[in-house]
Amino acid sequence: MINKLINKIEQLKAPIVVGLDPMLSYIPDHITKKAYAEFGENLKGVAEAIWQYNKDIIDATYDLIPAVKPQIAMYEQFGIEGMIAFQKTVDYCKEKDLVVIGDIKRGDIGSTSTAYAVGHLGGVKIGDKTFAGFNEDFVTVNPYLGSDGIHPFLDVCKEEKKGMFILVKTSNPSSGEFQDQLVDGRPLYELVGRKVAEWGEAHMGDSYSYIGAVVGATYPEMGKVLRRIMPKSYILVPGYGAQGGKASDLAPYFNKDGLGAIINSSRGIIAAYKQPQYQQFGETNFADASRQAVIDMKEDLYQSIFANK
Numbered sequence: 087m088i089n090k091l092i093n094k095i096e097q098l099k100a101p102i103v104v105g106l107d108p109m110l111s112y113i114p115d116h117i118t119k120k121a122y123a124e125f126g127e128n129l130k131g132v133a134e135a136i137w138q139y140n141k142d143i144i145d146a147t148y149d150l151i152p153a154v155k156p157q158i159a160m161y162e163q164f165g166i167e168g169m170i171a172f173q174k175t176v177d178y179c180k181e182k183d184l185v186v187i188g189d190i191k192r193g194d195i196g197s198t199s200t201a202y203a204v205g206h207l208g209g210v211k212i213g214d215k216t217f218a219g220f221n222e223d224f225v226t227v228n229p230y231l232g233s234d235g236i237h238p239f240l241d242v243c244k245e246e247k248k249g250m251f252i253l254v255k256t257s258n259p260s261s262g263e264f265q266d267q268l269v270d271g272r273p274l275y276e277l278v279g280r281k282v283a284e285w286g287e288a289h290m291g292d293s294y295s296y297i298g299a300v301v302g303a304t305y306p307e308m309g310k311v312l313r314r315i316m317p318k319s320y321i322l323v324p325g326y327g328a329q330g331g332k333a334s335d336l337a338p339y340f341n342k343d344g345l346g347a348i349i350n351s352s353r354g355i356i357a358a359y360k361q362p363q364y365q366q367f368g369e370t371n372f373a374d375a376s377r378q379a380v381i382d383m384k385e386d387l388y389q390s391i392f393a394n395k
C-alpha cells in the first residue's frame with residue numbers, strides 16, 4: 087500500500103491528505119434538513135448528514151488527491167450510527183481508488199492491539215471465510231504503551247500489505263509535556279523515532295517502509311531531526327492550516343527525492359467555505375470551495391517546498 091500511496095502522490099504531484107473530520111456545525115443546512123426529513127432529527131439523521139457531506143467533498147476532490155484520513159472520533163461521537171457513516175465513507179473512498187488512512191490512534195497491550203489491528207486492517211475468519219472489518223489501508227497508532235502494542239499491527243500490516251503511521255511528535259500545544267522529556271540526554275520523541283526507523287527497516291515497500299510516522303507541522307525543527315533519524319519512513323504531517331503550520335516550514339519533512347512526507351489538512355479543506363477567502367462559493371457550493379482549497383494547498387506546497395529545489 088505504501089507503493090500505491092507513493093505512486094499516486096507522484097502522479098498527482100500532490101503530497102496531500104484530506105482529513106475527513108466532519109463536525110455537525112460544518113454541515114450546510116440544506117444537507118441536514120434533507121437528512122432529518124428522511125431519517126428524523128436524531129443520530130440516524132445526523133449520520134446521514136455526515137455521510138452526504140463527506141460524499142460531496144469526496145466527489146469534488148478525489149481526482150486531485152492521493153489519500154484521505156477519516157478521523158474516527160468525529161464519527162464515534164454519534165455512536166453506532168456515526169460508525170456506520172465512518173464505514174460508508176471508508177468504502178466510498180476506496181471505490182474512488184483513494185488510499186484511506188484510518189485515524190484511529192490505537193495502541194494497547196498486545197492482545198488488545200491484535201484486535202484493533204484485525205478490526206481495522208485485517209479480517210476475522212468465520213467458518214471457512216474471512217470477513218474484513220473497517221478495512222482501511224493505513225491506520226495511525228499510538229506507541230506510548232511500548233512495542234508489544236506495536237507488534238500486532240506490524241504483523242497484520244505485513245500479512246495484508248497495509249501500513250501504519252506511528253505517533254512520534256504530535257502537533258498539539260502540550261505534546262512536549264511528555265514527548266520532549268529527556269531520556270539519556272535525548273528527547274523521548276527521538277527515541278520513538280529511532281524505534282520507528284528500526285521497525286520500518288524490517289517492513290520495506292519498494293523505496294519506503296510501510297511503517298511511517300506522525301510528526302506535526304507545528305514543530306519544524308524537530309521535523310528536520312526526525313527526517314534524518316527515519317530516512318525510509320513516510321511522515322504524515324498534520325497541523326498545516328487550521329493549527330497554524332505553514333508550507334514554508336515543511337521542506338525539512340521531505341527527502342531529497344521530493345518524497346517522504348504527506349501533509350494533512352482537515353478543517354482547512356472540508357470547511358473551506360466558512361473561510362473569508364472562499365466565501366464567494368457560499369454554503370450551497372461548499373464542495374467546490376473544498377476543491378479550490380485543495381488546488382490552493384497544492385500550489386502553496388509546491389511554491390514553498392519544491393519550486394526552488
Ligand SMILES: O=C(O)c1cc(=O)[nH]c(=O)n1[C@@H]1O[C@H](COP(=O)(O)O)[C@@H](O)[C@H]1O
Pocket residue numbers: 105107157189191226255256257258300301302324325326327328329350351352353354
Ligand atoms: O494523527 C493525526 O492525524 C494527528 C496527529 C497530530 O499530531 N495532530 C493532529 O492534528 N492529528 C490529526 O490531524 C487532524 C488535524 O485536523 P486540522 O487541524 O483540522 O487540519 C485531526 O484529525 C487530528 O486528530
